[in-house]
Amino acid sequence: MKLSMLIATLPLPDGAKDVEITSLTADSRAVKPGALFAALKGVSADGWDYVGQAIENGAVAILSRPGLTETRVPVIETENARETYAYLAARLYAGQPETLVAVTGTNGKSSTVEFLRQIWSEAGLNAACFGTLGIATQKGVTPLSHTTPDAAALQMTLRDLKDSGVTYAAMEASSHGLKQYRLDGARLSAVAFTNLTQDHFDYHPNVEDYFMSKARLFKSLAPQGIPAIINVDSEYGQRMAKLAGEAGLKVITTGWNGDDLRIAEVTPRSASQSLLLIHKGVRHTIELPLAGEFQVLNAVSAAGLAMATGVNSDAVFSALSHLKGVNGRMDRAGVTKTGAPVFVDFAHTPDGLEKLLRGVRPHTQGRIVVVFGCGGDRDPGKRPKMGAIAHHYSDIQIVTDDNPRTEDAAKIRKAVMSGCPNAIETGDREAAILAGLDMVQAGDCLVIAGKGHESGQIVGTHIIPFKDADVVRRLLKAQS
Structure with missing residues (x-):
């Protein structure tokens, strides 16, 4: 793709319009001839330090924040290079499953997206999910290096899933990924929030920054009107629900305090649990073949997402009784x-x-x-x-x-x-x-x-x- 087609809204240096871009990466080691190298500033490294290596490896253009003095190849400057990188990745590696869901929260993301994949699959849909545990499809699991992949890797994953016939996909949205604009450019059909507790304070300066990083999913990335499934059993869940509503999303609350899908009773068995759920005023008794209350919370979030993305409620509740546990989770x-x-x-x-x-x-x-x-x-x-x-x-x-x-x-x-x-x-x-x-x-x-x-x-x-x-x-x- 020519640079002028890939970057339509930013000024290009003289002579750069016809430069042909064959790939996009922020890793100088992965640069191949024809690549656009994104020189991004990270926590412990600065892409500026690797521009020379990228050019030696074949980079034909550089994306950077203002101030880079490199002139051997065209340099495209933008104030928010990470955000631009994500949108360029979405354009260069265009294509994603028709229905795409993103789930954020401290705990429960992996189980929620995997349970959702299982519910979709039982409903006859070609479904996938990806995150900490890798990319899971009907064919098995493929490893991933990050919970929320680098923006280019994310878009390539989405494109590959679509090309393989997947029509429904769920992904984990980590606070790192959201703060670093990795999900920007993805077209979301529904979003969800599980919970927020202490984690990643080596990266986030405080809990407010941690919360607001996750809130980007609802405030900035989710299109107005799409469903937002939120567990409101905590103060942070209630706050996120309010924020999502103010952003114009269709808020669906779940959990012990949920208005839309409420947990009324849980009776533990030796290796399973009997659930009483209330959905739209109707009581549903379900035998969940998993132990642990947290599994109930994750299963209910997945159920809310499944219904919000078009699966019949009876099919969803039936699927809950057949869920299989997630690798490394209980x-x-x-x-x-x-x-x-x-x-x-x-x-x-x-x-x-x-x-x-x-x-x-x-x-x-x-x-x-x-x-x-x-x-x-x-x-x-x-x-x-x-x-x-x-x-x-x-x-x-x-x-x-x-x-x-x-x-x-x-x-x-x-x-x-x-x-x-x-x-x-x-x-x-x-x-x-x-x-x-x-x-x-x-x-x-x-x-x-x-x-x-x-x-x-x-x-x-x-x-x-x-x-x-x-x-x-x-x-x-x-x-x-």
Whole structure:
């Protein structure tokens, strides 16, 4: 595509109109001949430092904020290069599924989009979802590097889904992705909000910035009149619902306090739950084949999105009774020889850990033993909070390493244990899991939290192969 067609609203340097653009990227290492290189300023790196490398690799034009002095190739200047980059990506890699949904929130995004994909699929629609767990379609799962991909990668993903015949797609919208304009250019059919609790404070300066980054989905990206499905069980949910209404969206509230789809009653079973939901004044009793109240909240958000995107309510409620759990989310990895279930979960925030442990309690007759830790190079303020939550909602705590990254793992564990001083400290994660397996008896439950689906442990700058569920199964086999 000629530069003049790709960039129709910005002034172009002399002689640049007929430059042919074959690709677009913000990664100088991915530049190929004919590429437009977006020299974006990041948190730890500045694209300006890589312009020379990009040109050597074949870049024929540069997109940049004002001030770049490079003159070997045309430079297109714009005050908000990230936003422009996203819209150029949408134009160069045009095409997306007819119905596109975006879900934001601290916890529950992965489960909500996957449950929505399952409901759509059961209704006979060619559906997909993508985010933290990768790209899921009827054919399986393909990995992704980010919860919300880079703008160009996002648009290429959407185009590829459309080309493969997918007509309904749901994606996670992270606060990073929203603040960095990665979703700008996507045409949305519905949006949703799950919750907001402490997370990513290593990136966001405060909770208000975190909230407003997520609010961009409703204020700036969602077209007026489309449905906004919002869980209003929290102050932030109520605030987001008000904000979405002021932005001209069709607000649909869900949760225990929802007006449109309300949870009236939840009765735990051994590995499932009986739900009483009220929709438009009509009571619906559903057997949800998943444990944990947080699974109910995610399933109800997905149900609201499915109905808002055209699926008949009877088909939606029928599909809820057939939902399958999400990889690494309350994932039953095995059962010990004493009959105690072992669950692996991604819970890595105070709210996520609390919901996980509270969700397990109604299904546990004996003790809850939890193995967990906190990541390094991330918000340190949540470490003692997670320790305190583990102390309050479980019977025995084993504090171990999560992804220490470049921090001193012992210092991370010490910070966690300031909230649960009676916990057992075992830095080696496999040894901690083994200790938990040896400890649980009939009626107990072992919960391993923090890493969920992840297949590696980050120590320093290296990734060591390690997947909690695989380790559990190997240790259980050795014990049998």
